[in-house]
Amino acid sequence: MSVERVHRMSHAVDAAAPTGVLYTLVADTTPWPLFLPDTVHVERLDFDGTTDRYSQxxxxxxxxRPSLWRRTLDAxxxxVGFRQERPEAPVTSAGGSWSVEELAPGWSRLTLEQDITVAGNRTADVERVLASARTGAKSVLGRLGALAERWQRLDSLMLSFEESVRIQGPAEPVYEFLYRVGSWPGRVAHVVGADVxxxxxxxxxxxxxxxxxxxxxxxxQALRVCFPAAGRIVFKQARPHPLLAAHAGEWSVEPDATGVTVVCRHDVLLDERAVERVMGPGTELARARRHVREVLGRESRATLEPAQQYARESVRSLRAV
Known part of the structure:
Protein backbone atom coordinates (compact mmCIF):
# COMPACT_ATOMS: atom_id res chain seq x y z
CA MET A 1 0.00 0.00 0.00
CA SER A 2 1.53 3.32 -1.07
CA VAL A 3 1.77 6.21 1.33
CA GLU A 4 0.19 9.39 0.02
CA ARG A 5 2.76 12.09 -0.55
CA VAL A 6 2.11 15.55 0.87
CA HIS A 7 2.55 18.13 -1.87
CA ARG A 8 3.40 21.58 -0.55
CA MET A 9 3.24 24.89 -2.38
CA SER A 10 3.90 28.47 -1.40
CA HIS A 11 2.87 31.63 -3.24
CA ALA A 12 3.04 35.28 -2.19
CA VAL A 13 2.12 38.77 -3.31
CA ASP A 14 3.47 42.14 -2.12
CA ALA A 15 1.09 45.07 -1.86
CA ALA A 16 1.26 48.75 -0.96
CA ALA A 17 -1.11 48.37 2.00
CA PRO A 18 -0.97 47.93 5.79
CA THR A 19 -0.86 44.38 7.19
CA GLY A 20 -4.29 44.81 8.77
CA VAL A 21 -5.86 45.40 5.37
CA LEU A 22 -4.49 42.20 3.88
CA TYR A 23 -5.40 40.19 6.97
CA THR A 24 -8.98 41.44 6.84
CA LEU A 25 -9.29 40.47 3.17
CA VAL A 26 -8.53 36.82 3.98
CA ALA A 27 -10.17 36.66 7.44
CA ASP A 28 -13.56 38.11 6.48
CA THR A 29 -15.25 35.75 4.00
CA THR A 30 -18.41 37.88 3.66
CA PRO A 31 -17.31 39.91 0.59
CA TRP A 32 -15.46 37.06 -1.15
CA PRO A 33 -18.12 36.73 -3.89
CA LEU A 34 -17.24 40.31 -4.87
CA PHE A 35 -13.50 39.88 -4.43
CA LEU A 36 -12.79 36.39 -5.83
CA PRO A 37 -13.86 35.77 -9.44
CA ASP A 38 -14.67 32.07 -9.03
CA THR A 39 -16.57 32.38 -5.72
CA VAL A 40 -20.36 32.64 -6.01
CA HIS A 41 -21.49 32.29 -2.38
CA VAL A 42 -19.92 31.94 1.07
CA GLU A 43 -21.87 31.22 4.22
CA ARG A 44 -20.46 31.01 7.74
CA LEU A 45 -21.88 28.02 9.62
CA ASP A 46 -20.11 28.28 12.99
CA PHE A 47 -17.85 30.79 14.73
CA ASP A 48 -16.59 30.91 18.32
CA GLY A 49 -14.31 33.94 18.02
CA THR A 50 -11.23 31.92 17.04
CA THR A 51 -12.35 29.07 14.83
CA ASP A 52 -14.98 29.14 12.14
CA ARG A 53 -16.56 26.81 9.62
CA TYR A 54 -18.04 27.92 6.33
CA SER A 55 -19.41 26.62 3.05
CA GLN A 56 -18.16 28.02 -0.23
CA ARG A 65 -19.35 23.02 -6.62
CA PRO A 66 -19.78 23.43 -2.86
CA SER A 67 -16.99 22.82 -0.33
CA LEU A 68 -16.73 22.93 3.46
CA TRP A 69 -13.83 24.55 5.30
CA ARG A 70 -12.67 24.93 8.89
CA ARG A 71 -10.32 27.76 9.89
CA THR A 72 -8.38 29.09 12.84
CA LEU A 73 -8.03 32.87 12.95
CA ASP A 74 -5.09 34.51 14.70
CA ALA A 75 -5.50 38.28 14.34
CA VAL A 80 -5.35 32.14 9.18
CA GLY A 81 -5.02 28.36 9.09
CA PHE A 82 -7.53 26.40 7.02
CA ARG A 83 -8.50 22.79 6.25
CA GLN A 84 -11.07 21.42 3.80
CA GLU A 85 -13.62 18.93 5.07
CA ARG A 86 -14.43 16.00 2.75
CA PRO A 87 -12.41 17.14 -0.30
CA GLU A 88 -13.47 15.90 -3.70
CA ALA A 89 -11.67 12.88 -5.19
CA PRO A 90 -8.91 12.34 -6.10
CA VAL A 91 -7.85 14.85 -3.42
CA THR A 92 -7.78 13.21 0.02
CA SER A 93 -6.68 16.24 2.06
CA ALA A 94 -6.23 19.96 1.43
CA GLY A 95 -5.27 22.75 3.77
CA GLY A 96 -2.71 25.39 4.56
CA SER A 97 -2.48 28.93 5.85
CA TRP A 98 -2.61 32.61 4.99
CA SER A 99 -0.04 34.84 6.68
CA VAL A 100 0.73 38.55 6.46
CA GLU A 101 4.03 40.27 7.27
CA GLU A 102 5.12 43.88 7.11
CA LEU A 103 7.93 44.59 4.67
CA ALA A 104 8.12 48.34 5.29
CA PRO A 105 5.70 51.01 6.46
CA GLY A 106 2.75 50.77 4.09
CA TRP A 107 4.08 47.63 2.38
CA SER A 108 3.04 44.07 3.24
CA ARG A 109 3.42 40.52 1.96
CA LEU A 110 0.54 38.04 1.84
CA THR A 111 1.69 34.41 1.69
CA LEU A 112 -0.46 31.40 0.89
CA GLU A 113 0.90 28.01 1.99
CA GLN A 114 -0.89 24.89 0.74
CA ASP A 115 -0.56 21.17 1.43
CA ILE A 116 -2.41 18.58 -0.65
CA THR A 117 -2.52 14.79 -0.82
CA VAL A 118 -3.85 12.83 -3.80
CA ALA A 119 -5.22 9.30 -3.70
CA GLY A 120 -2.86 6.77 -5.21
CA ASN A 121 -0.20 9.36 -6.08
CA ARG A 122 -0.98 8.81 -9.75
CA THR A 123 1.12 11.19 -11.83
CA ALA A 124 -1.74 12.42 -14.04
CA ASP A 125 -3.99 13.09 -11.05
CA VAL A 126 -1.23 14.83 -9.08
CA GLU A 127 -0.25 17.06 -12.00
CA ARG A 128 -3.85 18.04 -12.67
CA VAL A 129 -4.66 18.79 -9.03
CA LEU A 130 -1.48 20.77 -8.42
CA ALA A 131 -1.83 22.73 -11.67
CA SER A 132 -5.39 23.72 -10.69
CA ALA A 133 -4.27 24.69 -7.16
CA ARG A 134 -1.35 26.69 -8.52
CA THR A 135 -3.51 28.58 -11.01
CA GLY A 136 -6.13 29.29 -8.36
CA ALA A 137 -3.57 30.51 -5.83
CA LYS A 138 -1.96 32.93 -8.26
CA SER A 139 -5.34 34.27 -9.37
CA VAL A 140 -6.58 34.82 -5.81
CA LEU A 141 -3.35 36.42 -4.62
CA GLY A 142 -3.25 38.77 -7.60
CA ARG A 143 -6.85 39.79 -6.98
CA LEU A 144 -6.37 40.34 -3.23
CA GLY A 145 -3.15 42.27 -3.77
CA ALA A 146 -4.86 44.63 -6.23
CA LEU A 147 -7.82 45.13 -3.87
CA ALA A 148 -5.50 45.81 -0.92
CA GLU A 149 -3.79 48.63 -2.79
CA ARG A 150 -7.18 50.34 -3.18
CA TRP A 151 -7.95 50.04 0.53
CA GLN A 152 -8.43 53.77 1.09
CA ARG A 153 -11.31 53.92 -1.40
CA LEU A 154 -12.54 50.32 -1.31
CA ASP A 155 -15.47 51.16 0.96
CA SER A 156 -16.68 53.81 -1.48
CA LEU A 157 -16.60 51.24 -4.31
CA MET A 158 -18.75 48.72 -2.40
CA LEU A 159 -22.49 48.99 -1.92
CA SER A 160 -25.09 46.70 -0.31
CA PHE A 161 -28.84 47.27 -0.21
CA GLU A 162 -32.19 45.46 -0.23
CA GLU A 163 -35.56 45.74 -1.92
CA SER A 164 -38.58 43.94 -0.48
CA VAL A 165 -42.30 43.46 -0.97
CA ARG A 166 -45.03 42.05 1.24
CA ILE A 167 -47.28 39.40 -0.35
CA GLN A 168 -50.50 38.10 1.14
CA GLY A 169 -50.24 34.51 0.00
CA PRO A 170 -48.22 31.29 0.22
CA ALA A 171 -44.48 31.12 -0.27
CA GLU A 172 -44.41 28.30 -2.85
CA PRO A 173 -45.68 30.19 -5.95
CA VAL A 174 -43.45 33.17 -5.16
CA TYR A 175 -40.38 30.97 -4.97
CA GLU A 176 -41.47 29.16 -8.13
CA PHE A 177 -41.63 32.46 -10.02
CA LEU A 178 -38.13 33.47 -8.88
CA TYR A 179 -36.78 30.02 -9.71
CA ARG A 180 -38.29 29.93 -13.22
CA VAL A 181 -36.20 32.82 -14.50
CA GLY A 182 -36.63 31.57 -18.05
CA SER A 183 -40.27 32.70 -17.92
CA TRP A 184 -39.45 36.32 -17.06
CA PRO A 185 -39.49 37.82 -20.59
CA GLY A 186 -42.97 39.26 -21.10
CA ARG A 187 -43.61 39.24 -17.34
CA VAL A 188 -40.71 41.33 -16.01
CA ALA A 189 -40.78 44.72 -17.73
CA HIS A 190 -37.06 45.21 -18.41
CA VAL A 191 -36.26 41.58 -19.36
CA VAL A 192 -36.61 40.89 -23.08
CA GLY A 193 -34.70 37.64 -23.34
CA ALA A 194 -33.66 34.75 -21.08
CA ASP A 195 -31.71 31.53 -21.51
CA VAL A 196 -31.33 29.12 -18.58
CA GLN A 221 -24.90 36.34 -17.18
CA ALA A 222 -25.27 34.80 -13.74
CA LEU A 223 -24.68 31.68 -11.69
CA ARG A 224 -27.49 30.83 -9.26
CA VAL A 225 -27.69 28.29 -6.44
CA CYS A 226 -31.23 27.51 -5.28
CA PHE A 227 -32.19 26.29 -1.81
CA PRO A 228 -35.95 25.57 -2.05
CA ALA A 229 -36.31 24.23 1.50
CA ALA A 230 -34.96 27.53 2.83
CA GLY A 231 -36.73 29.71 0.26
CA ARG A 232 -33.43 31.18 -0.94
CA ILE A 233 -31.69 31.73 -4.28
CA VAL A 234 -28.16 33.12 -4.17
CA PHE A 235 -26.61 34.54 -7.30
CA LYS A 236 -23.50 36.05 -8.77
CA GLN A 237 -23.36 37.90 -12.05
CA ALA A 238 -20.64 36.38 -14.20
CA ARG A 239 -21.19 39.26 -16.61
CA PRO A 240 -22.53 42.15 -14.51
CA HIS A 241 -24.02 45.53 -15.32
CA PRO A 242 -21.55 47.67 -17.33
CA LEU A 243 -20.79 49.90 -14.29
CA LEU A 244 -19.85 47.02 -12.01
CA ALA A 245 -16.74 44.95 -11.44
CA ALA A 246 -18.74 42.40 -9.42
CA HIS A 247 -22.34 41.82 -8.39
CA ALA A 248 -23.72 39.14 -6.06
CA GLY A 249 -26.80 38.79 -3.89
CA GLU A 250 -29.77 36.75 -2.82
CA TRP A 251 -33.51 36.33 -3.27
CA SER A 252 -35.25 35.14 -0.10
CA VAL A 253 -38.87 34.25 0.55
CA GLU A 254 -39.67 34.63 4.26
CA PRO A 255 -43.09 33.23 5.29
CA ASP A 256 -45.03 34.05 8.46
CA ALA A 257 -48.59 33.60 9.74
CA THR A 258 -50.22 36.02 7.27
CA GLY A 259 -48.12 35.86 4.13
CA VAL A 260 -44.54 36.26 2.93
CA THR A 261 -41.90 38.96 2.69
CA VAL A 262 -39.78 38.69 -0.45
CA VAL A 263 -36.36 40.29 -0.22
CA CYS A 264 -33.74 40.88 -2.89
CA ARG A 265 -30.31 41.79 -1.54
CA HIS A 266 -27.61 43.24 -3.78
CA ASP A 267 -23.88 43.42 -3.03
CA VAL A 268 -21.89 45.27 -5.68
CA LEU A 269 -18.37 46.46 -6.40
CA LEU A 270 -18.12 49.41 -8.78
CA ASP A 271 -15.66 49.35 -11.66
CA GLU A 272 -13.70 52.61 -11.32
CA ARG A 273 -12.52 52.47 -14.90
CA ALA A 274 -16.07 52.18 -16.23
CA VAL A 275 -17.60 55.10 -14.33
CA GLU A 276 -16.46 57.91 -16.63
CA ARG A 277 -16.68 55.73 -19.72
CA VAL A 278 -20.34 54.87 -19.04
CA MET A 279 -21.57 58.01 -17.27
CA GLY A 280 -19.32 60.68 -18.76
CA PRO A 281 -16.09 62.54 -17.89
CA GLY A 282 -15.85 63.92 -14.36
CA THR A 283 -18.53 61.61 -12.90
CA GLU A 284 -17.96 61.17 -9.17
CA LEU A 285 -18.24 57.83 -7.39
CA ALA A 286 -21.10 59.13 -5.24
CA ARG A 287 -23.21 59.75 -8.35
CA ALA A 288 -22.29 56.35 -9.77
CA ARG A 289 -23.34 54.71 -6.48
CA ARG A 290 -26.71 56.47 -6.57
CA HIS A 291 -27.20 55.47 -10.20
CA VAL A 292 -26.44 51.80 -9.51
CA ARG A 293 -28.72 51.83 -6.48
CA GLU A 294 -31.55 53.32 -8.56
CA VAL A 295 -31.11 50.98 -11.53
CA LEU A 296 -30.79 47.73 -9.57
CA GLY A 297 -33.49 48.79 -7.14
CA ARG A 298 -35.89 49.54 -9.98
CA GLU A 299 -35.09 46.22 -11.68
CA SER A 300 -35.65 44.35 -8.41
CA ARG A 301 -39.02 46.04 -7.87
CA ALA A 302 -39.95 45.26 -11.46
CA THR A 303 -39.30 41.58 -10.71
CA LEU A 304 -41.05 41.59 -7.34
CA GLU A 305 -44.27 43.07 -8.76
CA PRO A 306 -45.02 40.19 -11.19
CA ALA A 307 -43.96 37.72 -8.48
CA GLN A 308 -46.70 39.25 -6.35
CA GLN A 309 -49.19 38.96 -9.21
CA TYR A 310 -48.15 35.36 -9.90
CA ALA A 311 -48.81 34.48 -6.24
CA ARG A 312 -52.28 36.08 -6.40
CA GLU A 313 -53.13 34.16 -9.59
CA SER A 314 -51.98 30.90 -8.01
CA VAL A 315 -54.19 31.49 -4.96
CA ARG A 316 -57.20 32.27 -7.18
CA SER A 317 -56.60 29.10 -9.21
CA LEU A 318 -56.48 27.00 -6.05
CA ARG A 319 -59.70 28.54 -4.76
CA ALA A 320 -61.43 27.82 -8.06
CA VAL A 321 -60.62 24.11 -7.89
Whole structure:
Protein backbone atom coordinates (compact mmCIF):
# COMPACT_ATOMS: atom_id res chain seq x y z
CA MET A 1 0.00 0.00 0.00
CA SER A 2 1.53 3.32 -1.07
CA VAL A 3 1.77 6.21 1.33
CA GLU A 4 0.19 9.39 0.02
CA ARG A 5 2.76 12.09 -0.55
CA VAL A 6 2.11 15.55 0.87
CA HIS A 7 2.55 18.13 -1.87
CA ARG A 8 3.40 21.58 -0.55
CA MET A 9 3.24 24.89 -2.38
CA SER A 10 3.90 28.47 -1.40
CA HIS A 11 2.87 31.63 -3.24
CA ALA A 12 3.04 35.28 -2.19
CA VAL A 13 2.12 38.77 -3.31
CA ASP A 14 3.47 42.14 -2.12
CA ALA A 15 1.09 45.07 -1.86
CA ALA A 16 1.26 48.75 -0.96
CA ALA A 17 -1.11 48.37 2.00
CA PRO A 18 -0.97 47.93 5.79
CA THR A 19 -0.86 44.38 7.19
CA GLY A 20 -4.29 44.81 8.77
CA VAL A 21 -5.86 45.40 5.37
CA LEU A 22 -4.49 42.20 3.88
CA TYR A 23 -5.40 40.19 6.97
CA THR A 24 -8.98 41.44 6.84
CA LEU A 25 -9.29 40.47 3.17
CA VAL A 26 -8.53 36.82 3.98
CA ALA A 27 -10.17 36.66 7.44
CA ASP A 28 -13.56 38.11 6.48
CA THR A 29 -15.25 35.75 4.00
CA THR A 30 -18.41 37.88 3.66
CA PRO A 31 -17.31 39.91 0.59
CA TRP A 32 -15.46 37.06 -1.15
CA PRO A 33 -18.12 36.73 -3.89
CA LEU A 34 -17.24 40.31 -4.87
CA PHE A 35 -13.50 39.88 -4.43
CA LEU A 36 -12.79 36.39 -5.83
CA PRO A 37 -13.86 35.77 -9.44
CA ASP A 38 -14.67 32.07 -9.03
CA THR A 39 -16.57 32.38 -5.72
CA VAL A 40 -20.36 32.64 -6.01
CA HIS A 41 -21.49 32.29 -2.38
CA VAL A 42 -19.92 31.94 1.07
CA GLU A 43 -21.87 31.22 4.22
CA ARG A 44 -20.46 31.01 7.74
CA LEU A 45 -21.88 28.02 9.62
CA ASP A 46 -20.11 28.28 12.99
CA PHE A 47 -17.85 30.79 14.73
CA ASP A 48 -16.59 30.91 18.32
CA GLY A 49 -14.31 33.94 18.02
CA THR A 50 -11.23 31.92 17.04
CA THR A 51 -12.35 29.07 14.83
CA ASP A 52 -14.98 29.14 12.14
CA ARG A 53 -16.56 26.81 9.62
CA TYR A 54 -18.04 27.92 6.33
CA SER A 55 -19.41 26.62 3.05
CA GLN A 56 -18.16 28.02 -0.23
CA UNK A 57 -19.73 27.66 -3.65
CA UNK A 58 -17.09 28.22 -6.31
CA UNK A 59 -16.60 27.48 -9.97
CA UNK A 60 -13.76 25.03 -10.61
CA UNK A 61 -12.91 23.73 -14.08
CA UNK A 62 -16.15 25.24 -15.34
CA UNK A 63 -18.36 23.49 -12.77
CA UNK A 64 -19.95 25.13 -9.75
CA ARG A 65 -19.35 23.02 -6.62
CA PRO A 66 -19.78 23.43 -2.86
CA SER A 67 -16.99 22.82 -0.33
CA LEU A 68 -16.73 22.93 3.46
CA TRP A 69 -13.83 24.55 5.30
CA ARG A 70 -12.67 24.93 8.89
CA ARG A 71 -10.32 27.76 9.89
CA THR A 72 -8.38 29.09 12.84
CA LEU A 73 -8.03 32.87 12.95
CA ASP A 74 -5.09 34.51 14.70
CA ALA A 75 -5.50 38.28 14.34
CA UNK A 76 -2.56 39.08 16.60
CA UNK A 77 -0.08 37.21 14.39
CA UNK A 78 -1.96 37.98 11.16
CA UNK A 79 -2.41 34.29 10.32
CA VAL A 80 -5.35 32.14 9.18
CA GLY A 81 -5.02 28.36 9.09
CA PHE A 82 -7.53 26.40 7.02
CA ARG A 83 -8.50 22.79 6.25
CA GLN A 84 -11.07 21.42 3.80
CA GLU A 85 -13.62 18.93 5.07
CA ARG A 86 -14.43 16.00 2.75
CA PRO A 87 -12.41 17.14 -0.30
CA GLU A 88 -13.47 15.90 -3.70
CA ALA A 89 -11.67 12.88 -5.19
CA PRO A 90 -8.91 12.34 -6.10
CA VAL A 91 -7.85 14.85 -3.42
CA THR A 92 -7.78 13.21 0.02
CA SER A 93 -6.68 16.24 2.06
CA ALA A 94 -6.23 19.96 1.43
CA GLY A 95 -5.27 22.75 3.77
CA GLY A 96 -2.71 25.39 4.56
CA SER A 97 -2.48 28.93 5.85
CA TRP A 98 -2.61 32.61 4.99
CA SER A 99 -0.04 34.84 6.68
CA VAL A 100 0.73 38.55 6.46
CA GLU A 101 4.03 40.27 7.27
CA GLU A 102 5.12 43.88 7.11
CA LEU A 103 7.93 44.59 4.67
CA ALA A 104 8.12 48.34 5.29
CA PRO A 105 5.70 51.01 6.46
CA GLY A 106 2.75 50.77 4.09
CA TRP A 107 4.08 47.63 2.38
CA SER A 108 3.04 44.07 3.24
CA ARG A 109 3.42 40.52 1.96
CA LEU A 110 0.54 38.04 1.84
CA THR A 111 1.69 34.41 1.69
CA LEU A 112 -0.46 31.40 0.89
CA GLU A 113 0.90 28.01 1.99
CA GLN A 114 -0.89 24.89 0.74
CA ASP A 115 -0.56 21.17 1.43
CA ILE A 116 -2.41 18.58 -0.65
CA THR A 117 -2.52 14.79 -0.82
CA VAL A 118 -3.85 12.83 -3.80
CA ALA A 119 -5.22 9.30 -3.70
CA GLY A 120 -2.86 6.77 -5.21
CA ASN A 121 -0.20 9.36 -6.08
CA ARG A 122 -0.98 8.81 -9.75
CA THR A 123 1.12 11.19 -11.83
CA ALA A 124 -1.74 12.42 -14.04
CA ASP A 125 -3.99 13.09 -11.05
CA VAL A 126 -1.23 14.83 -9.08
CA GLU A 127 -0.25 17.06 -12.00
CA ARG A 128 -3.85 18.04 -12.67
CA VAL A 129 -4.66 18.79 -9.03
CA LEU A 130 -1.48 20.77 -8.42
CA ALA A 131 -1.83 22.73 -11.67
CA SER A 132 -5.39 23.72 -10.69
CA ALA A 133 -4.27 24.69 -7.16
CA ARG A 134 -1.35 26.69 -8.52
CA THR A 135 -3.51 28.58 -11.01
CA GLY A 136 -6.13 29.29 -8.36
CA ALA A 137 -3.57 30.51 -5.83
CA LYS A 138 -1.96 32.93 -8.26
CA SER A 139 -5.34 34.27 -9.37
CA VAL A 140 -6.58 34.82 -5.81
CA LEU A 141 -3.35 36.42 -4.62
CA GLY A 142 -3.25 38.77 -7.60
CA ARG A 143 -6.85 39.79 -6.98
CA LEU A 144 -6.37 40.34 -3.23
CA GLY A 145 -3.15 42.27 -3.77
CA ALA A 146 -4.86 44.63 -6.23
CA LEU A 147 -7.82 45.13 -3.87
CA ALA A 148 -5.50 45.81 -0.92
CA GLU A 149 -3.79 48.63 -2.79
CA ARG A 150 -7.18 50.34 -3.18
CA TRP A 151 -7.95 50.04 0.53
CA GLN A 152 -8.43 53.77 1.09
CA ARG A 153 -11.31 53.92 -1.40
CA LEU A 154 -12.54 50.32 -1.31
CA ASP A 155 -15.47 51.16 0.96
CA SER A 156 -16.68 53.81 -1.48
CA LEU A 157 -16.60 51.24 -4.31
CA MET A 158 -18.75 48.72 -2.40
CA LEU A 159 -22.49 48.99 -1.92
CA SER A 160 -25.09 46.70 -0.31
CA PHE A 161 -28.84 47.27 -0.21
CA GLU A 162 -32.19 45.46 -0.23
CA GLU A 163 -35.56 45.74 -1.92
CA SER A 164 -38.58 43.94 -0.48
CA VAL A 165 -42.30 43.46 -0.97
CA ARG A 166 -45.03 42.05 1.24
CA ILE A 167 -47.28 39.40 -0.35
CA GLN A 168 -50.50 38.10 1.14
CA GLY A 169 -50.24 34.51 0.00
CA PRO A 170 -48.22 31.29 0.22
CA ALA A 171 -44.48 31.12 -0.27
CA GLU A 172 -44.41 28.30 -2.85
CA PRO A 173 -45.68 30.19 -5.95
CA VAL A 174 -43.45 33.17 -5.16
CA TYR A 175 -40.38 30.97 -4.97
CA GLU A 176 -41.47 29.16 -8.13
CA PHE A 177 -41.63 32.46 -10.02
CA LEU A 178 -38.13 33.47 -8.88
CA TYR A 179 -36.78 30.02 -9.71
CA ARG A 180 -38.29 29.93 -13.22
CA VAL A 181 -36.20 32.82 -14.50
CA GLY A 182 -36.63 31.57 -18.05
CA SER A 183 -40.27 32.70 -17.92
CA TRP A 184 -39.45 36.32 -17.06
CA PRO A 185 -39.49 37.82 -20.59
CA GLY A 186 -42.97 39.26 -21.10
CA ARG A 187 -43.61 39.24 -17.34
CA VAL A 188 -40.71 41.33 -16.01
CA ALA A 189 -40.78 44.72 -17.73
CA HIS A 190 -37.06 45.21 -18.41
CA VAL A 191 -36.26 41.58 -19.36
CA VAL A 192 -36.61 40.89 -23.08
CA GLY A 193 -34.70 37.64 -23.34
CA ALA A 194 -33.66 34.75 -21.08
CA ASP A 195 -31.71 31.53 -21.51
CA VAL A 196 -31.33 29.12 -18.58
CA UNK A 197 -29.31 25.93 -18.25
CA UNK A 198 -29.28 23.78 -15.15
CA UNK A 199 -26.05 21.87 -14.46
CA UNK A 200 -27.90 19.84 -11.85
CA UNK A 201 -30.95 20.41 -9.68
CA UNK A 202 -30.82 23.89 -8.19
CA UNK A 203 -27.61 25.05 -9.93
CA UNK A 204 -28.42 27.41 -12.79
CA UNK A 205 -26.57 29.43 -15.39
CA UNK A 206 -28.66 32.29 -16.72
CA UNK A 207 -28.31 34.78 -19.53
CA UNK A 208 -30.69 37.74 -19.44
CA UNK A 209 -31.12 40.45 -22.03
CA UNK A 210 -32.42 43.63 -20.38
CA UNK A 211 -33.31 47.13 -21.52
CA UNK A 212 -31.39 50.01 -19.94
CA UNK A 213 -32.55 53.56 -19.19
CA UNK A 214 -31.51 54.59 -22.69
CA UNK A 215 -33.64 51.87 -24.30
CA UNK A 216 -30.58 49.91 -25.41
CA UNK A 217 -30.31 46.21 -24.61
CA UNK A 218 -27.51 44.82 -22.49
CA UNK A 219 -26.73 41.24 -21.48
CA UNK A 220 -25.95 39.89 -18.02
CA GLN A 221 -24.90 36.34 -17.18
CA ALA A 222 -25.27 34.80 -13.74
CA LEU A 223 -24.68 31.68 -11.69
CA ARG A 224 -27.49 30.83 -9.26
CA VAL A 225 -27.69 28.29 -6.44
CA CYS A 226 -31.23 27.51 -5.28
CA PHE A 227 -32.19 26.29 -1.81
CA PRO A 228 -35.95 25.57 -2.05
CA ALA A 229 -36.31 24.23 1.50
CA ALA A 230 -34.96 27.53 2.83
CA GLY A 231 -36.73 29.71 0.26
CA ARG A 232 -33.43 31.18 -0.94
CA ILE A 233 -31.69 31.73 -4.28
CA VAL A 234 -28.16 33.12 -4.17
CA PHE A 235 -26.61 34.54 -7.30
CA LYS A 236 -23.50 36.05 -8.77
CA GLN A 237 -23.36 37.90 -12.05
CA ALA A 238 -20.64 36.38 -14.20
CA ARG A 239 -21.19 39.26 -16.61
CA PRO A 240 -22.53 42.15 -14.51
CA HIS A 241 -24.02 45.53 -15.32
CA PRO A 242 -21.55 47.67 -17.33
CA LEU A 243 -20.79 49.90 -14.29
CA LEU A 244 -19.85 47.02 -12.01
CA ALA A 245 -16.74 44.95 -11.44
CA ALA A 246 -18.74 42.40 -9.42
CA HIS A 247 -22.34 41.82 -8.39
CA ALA A 248 -23.72 39.14 -6.06
CA GLY A 249 -26.80 38.79 -3.89
CA GLU A 250 -29.77 36.75 -2.82
CA TRP A 251 -33.51 36.33 -3.27
CA SER A 252 -35.25 35.14 -0.10
CA VAL A 253 -38.87 34.25 0.55
CA GLU A 254 -39.67 34.63 4.26
CA PRO A 255 -43.09 33.23 5.29
CA ASP A 256 -45.03 34.05 8.46
CA ALA A 257 -48.59 33.60 9.74
CA THR A 258 -50.22 36.02 7.27
CA GLY A 259 -48.12 35.86 4.13
CA VAL A 260 -44.54 36.26 2.93
CA THR A 261 -41.90 38.96 2.69
CA VAL A 262 -39.78 38.69 -0.45
CA VAL A 263 -36.36 40.29 -0.22
CA CYS A 264 -33.74 40.88 -2.89
CA ARG A 265 -30.31 41.79 -1.54
CA HIS A 266 -27.61 43.24 -3.78
CA ASP A 267 -23.88 43.42 -3.03
CA VAL A 268 -21.89 45.27 -5.68
CA LEU A 269 -18.37 46.46 -6.40
CA LEU A 270 -18.12 49.41 -8.78
CA ASP A 271 -15.66 49.35 -11.66
CA GLU A 272 -13.70 52.61 -11.32
CA ARG A 273 -12.52 52.47 -14.90
CA ALA A 274 -16.07 52.18 -16.23
CA VAL A 275 -17.60 55.10 -14.33
CA GLU A 276 -16.46 57.91 -16.63
CA ARG A 277 -16.68 55.73 -19.72
CA VAL A 278 -20.34 54.87 -19.04
CA MET A 279 -21.57 58.01 -17.27
CA GLY A 280 -19.32 60.68 -18.76
CA PRO A 281 -16.09 62.54 -17.89
CA GLY A 282 -15.85 63.92 -14.36
CA THR A 283 -18.53 61.61 -12.90
CA GLU A 284 -17.96 61.17 -9.17
CA LEU A 285 -18.24 57.83 -7.39
CA ALA A 286 -21.10 59.13 -5.24
CA ARG A 287 -23.21 59.75 -8.35
CA ALA A 288 -22.29 56.35 -9.77
CA ARG A 289 -23.34 54.71 -6.48
CA ARG A 290 -26.71 56.47 -6.57
CA HIS A 291 -27.20 55.47 -10.20
CA VAL A 292 -26.44 51.80 -9.51
CA ARG A 293 -28.72 51.83 -6.48
CA GLU A 294 -31.55 53.32 -8.56
CA VAL A 295 -31.11 50.98 -11.53
CA LEU A 296 -30.79 47.73 -9.57
CA GLY A 297 -33.49 48.79 -7.14
CA ARG A 298 -35.89 49.54 -9.98
CA GLU A 299 -35.09 46.22 -11.68
CA SER A 300 -35.65 44.35 -8.41
CA ARG A 301 -39.02 46.04 -7.87
CA ALA A 302 -39.95 45.26 -11.46
CA THR A 303 -39.30 41.58 -10.71
CA LEU A 304 -41.05 41.59 -7.34
CA GLU A 305 -44.27 43.07 -8.76
CA PRO A 306 -45.02 40.19 -11.19
CA ALA A 307 -43.96 37.72 -8.48
CA GLN A 308 -46.70 39.25 -6.35
CA GLN A 309 -49.19 38.96 -9.21
CA TYR A 310 -48.15 35.36 -9.90
CA ALA A 311 -48.81 34.48 -6.24
CA ARG A 312 -52.28 36.08 -6.40
CA GLU A 313 -53.13 34.16 -9.59
CA SER A 314 -51.98 30.90 -8.01
CA VAL A 315 -54.19 31.49 -4.96
CA ARG A 316 -57.20 32.27 -7.18
CA SER A 317 -56.60 29.10 -9.21
CA LEU A 318 -56.48 27.00 -6.05
CA ARG A 319 -59.70 28.54 -4.76
CA ALA A 320 -61.43 27.82 -8.06
CA VAL A 321 -60.62 24.11 -7.89
Missing amino acids: WASADGTL RNRR TEERAGVQRTRLVSLGDDGLAYTT
